Amino acid sequence: xxxxxxxxxxxxxxxxxxxMAQSQATYNLWPNxxxxxxxxxxxxxxxxxxxPAEKKATGRCIVICPGGGYAHLAMEHEGRQWAVFFNNxxxxxxxxxxxxxxxxxxxxxxxxxxxxxxxxxxAATWHINPDNVGIMGFSAGGHLASTIATHATKEALxxxxxLFYPVITMMPDLTHKGSHDNFLGSNAKKxxxxxxxNDMQVTRITxxxxxxxxxxxxTVLPVNxxxxxxxxxxxxxxxxxxxYPEGGHGWGYxxxxxxxxxxxxxxKAWLHSF
Numbered sequence: 001x002x003x004x005x006x007x008x009x010x011x012x013x014x015x016x017x018x019x020m021a022q023s024q025a026t027y028n029l030w031p032n033x034x035x036x037x038x039x040x041x042x043x044x045x046x047x048x049x050x051x052p053a054e055k056k057a058t059g060r061c062i063v064i065c066p067g068g069g070y071a072h073l074a075m076e077h078e079g080r081q082w083a084v085f086f087n088n089x090x091x092x093x094x095x096x097x098x099x100x101x102x103x104x105x106x107x108x109x110x111x112x113x114x115x116x117x118x119x120x121x122x123a124a125t126w127h128i129n130p131d132n133v134g135i136m137g138f139s140a141g142g143h144l145a146s147t148i149a150t151h152a153t154k155e156a157l158x159x160x161x162x163l164f165y166p167v168i169t170m171m172p173d174l175t176h177k178g179s180h181d182n183f184l185g186s187n188a189k190k191x192x193x194x195x196x197x198n199d200m201q202v203t204r205i206t207x208x209x210x211x212x213x214x215x216x217x218x219t220v221l222p223v224n225x226x227x228x229x230x231x232x233x234x235x236x237x238x239x240x241x242x243x244y245p246e247g248g249h250g251w252g253y254x255x256x257x258x259x260x261x262x263x264x265x266x267x268k269a270w271l272h273s274f
Contacts, residue, residue, distance in 0.1 A: 023051040024083070029114055034099065036106040043099045045111040047118065050083035050093040051126055058090035059129030060271075062162065063115050065096050067139030067250070070108065070182035073097060077252035078138040078164075085253070085264070089271065092128055094119055098144065103185035105196065112148050113156035120155050134160040134207070138252055139220055140179040142166025143198065146228065149209070150201035158207050160274070162267070165213040165249055168224040169197040176220045199224075202231040208238040210270045212263060219249035238274075242266050 029045040051057070066078035073079070075097065083093040098111035116133065123130040135158040137145025142163040149161040167179045170193040184192050194200055209232055213225045222243065232239040244259040251257035 023049075025049050027118075029096075029111060029118065034111075036104060036110050038099050038102045038104050038107040040100070040102065044097075045099050045114070046097045047115050048080065048083075048095045048097070049126065050087055050095070052087040052090050052092060054127055056090040057092070057127045058132075059127065060090070060132045060134070061092040061094060061119055061126070061128045062086055062134045062136050063094045063096055063112070063119060063158070065098065065112060065135065065137035065141035065144045067137070067141040069176065069178040070101055070140045070143075071178060072100070073141075074138065074250065074252065077254050078141065078250075081253040082136075089268070091271070092119075092126060101183050103182070105183050105192075108144050108183075109147060109151070112144050113152055116148065116152065116156045116158060132159055134158050134162060136162040136164075137166060138164045139250065140167050140176070140183070142225075143168060143179060143183070143196075146198040147196060149207050150198045150203075160208045160210075162210045163212070163225065163228070164252065165217055165220050165222075166211070166225055166228070167220050168199050168228045170194075171197050174221055174223055174227075176224075199227045199231045202228070202235050202237065204235050204237065206232065206235065206237050208274065210240050210242075210267060212242045212244070212266070214244050214247035214249065214251075216246045217249045240266075240270055 026046055026048045029047055064079055066073045066075050068074050079095040086093040096115045098108045101107045119133050120130040135145045135148050145161055149158055167176045169175050170180050211225045211229050213222050229239055229241040247257050
């Protein structure tokens with residue numbers, strides 16, 4: 001009975017955090033016109049900025065890249081629903097609506113890099129520490145986030161990365177085919193597949209990582225996240241890997257995910273660790 005009471009207390013405490021984000025505004029990421037045309041003039045990159053109460057702000061910020069196979073975006077459970085969670089930890093959340101590549105990889109990459117730069121340009125106004133800005137991604141958004149973590153430099157380089165069931169490799173035998181074809185094109189060159197297989201791009205300056213996935217994921221093979229973790233470990237980059245027994249793919253913030261509570265506690269513990 002005592003154990004049950006403790007569990008209910010934890011759940012109640014977490015559920016009590018479900019309040020509206022303190023401040024929210026949406027901005028066009030490219031007000032003067034976007035670079036790297038994807039052929040769709042109606043596809044506009046935007047960021048939605050959710051700020052915690054000023055007195056609670058820690059200075060930390062996370063740019064969130066929803067997934068969707070580089071074909072669409074799961075903006076709710078892999079985007080906006082995370083804002084309350086982070087705001088209640090005093091963390092600013094910036095949800096990125098990036099443009100679809102249609103075979104032009106520079107389109108979403110430039111959007112994600114500009115989102116990172118925009119956060120740092122507005123750091124003082126938004127009460128953000130420019131040296132404490134991370135990137136988070138889900139599925140194909142995890143590929144985009146890990147691409148920024150392994151390829152970006154200077155103001156676009158994140159200080160940490162959070163990846164949920166990420167696509168990591170572009171190698172045909174292990175990748176998610178839809179993400180591969182939408183990002184690189186169906187006739188991608190081997191050198192480009194290697195360049196954007198982000199496990200192959202890890203170095204000692206790659207930012208620390210939190211990786212979470214399900215053992216029974218049949219959409220994006222778990223080996224994607226596992227191999228990335230192994231390369232981070234091999235290069236002495238601090239990283240943690242959580243493989244939940246079941247859940248499949250695409251659970252995001254959905255409370256229907258059997259390990260939702262454990263995942264939330266794991267992520268909170270990691271965020272408090274540095």
